[in-house]
Amino acid sequence: MKIETELLKGAAPVVVLEVLSRGQMYGYELSKAIEQRSGEVLTLGKGTLYPLLYNLEAKKLVTSQWDFKTANRKRKYYSITSKGKEYLAKQKEQIKNLYTGLDLVFGGAIRLA
Amino acid sequence: MKIETELLKGAAPVVVLEVLSRGQMYGYELSKAIEQRSGEVLTLGKGTLYPLLYNLEAKKLVTSQWDFKTANRKRKYYSITSKGKEYLAKQKEQIKNLYTGLDLVFGGAIRLA
């Protein structure tokens, strides 16, 4: 089940940070993890994910370091920073609030079972 | 409580259509209705709402007609079309799916009480 692009907007960085908050990952791994952990509902193309990661790094919400040893292939591992954790907590609240508002407008029609 | 702009993206047209599905409204009225019905959580600035309405009209999801009689002030009333109702139903499902995915990723942390 794929979510229409526009709806995912804004939520994408929060999802990335949430997954990274459980341990460091490299880009490709992250991409697969998001799909799996969301029950195949959320998918981020690499054209979305990598620029998103550069952006999060520029904001110091994540840090990265290359790993050339673990695999023969080069991998860039991303970790969430303490600043990123703070941001994540705030954004989770925001998402909950948004959902609360939508639930009111839609009269419970989008509420999870 | 104001939701950070990016999170609302994509959900805005669905909210507008949902409110219009309960009866026609003019722009300003719609703007206030969205605030009230969402428990002051969702706010759409007029710089967002009006262009959004033009866009929905161009897609034939809503229709509009001027009213110069009811009030001395000119008002443009918007109504949802049958095409709009179909679209609304689909989008509501999408939003529900999105939250299902987010709920899985966040492990229930954004679930409503």
Place this chain on the structure above:
DNA sequence: TACAATAGTATGTAATACAAACTATGCGAT
């Protein structure tokens, strides 16, 4: 050896939410 999966980067595009500036009317308080 050909192919699929893995791994990351770069570029260009479309959509959209917003602020701000603009025009204009109606109404209540000073």
Place this chain on the structure above:
DNA sequence: ATCGCATAGTTTGTATTACATACTATTGTA
């Protein structure tokens, strides 16, 4: 009476973002 606020709608310019696409490269397997 007039000043300011709420109402009512439009237009313009900006920033963000998610995406497709194309590109470089390696690894494992059929």
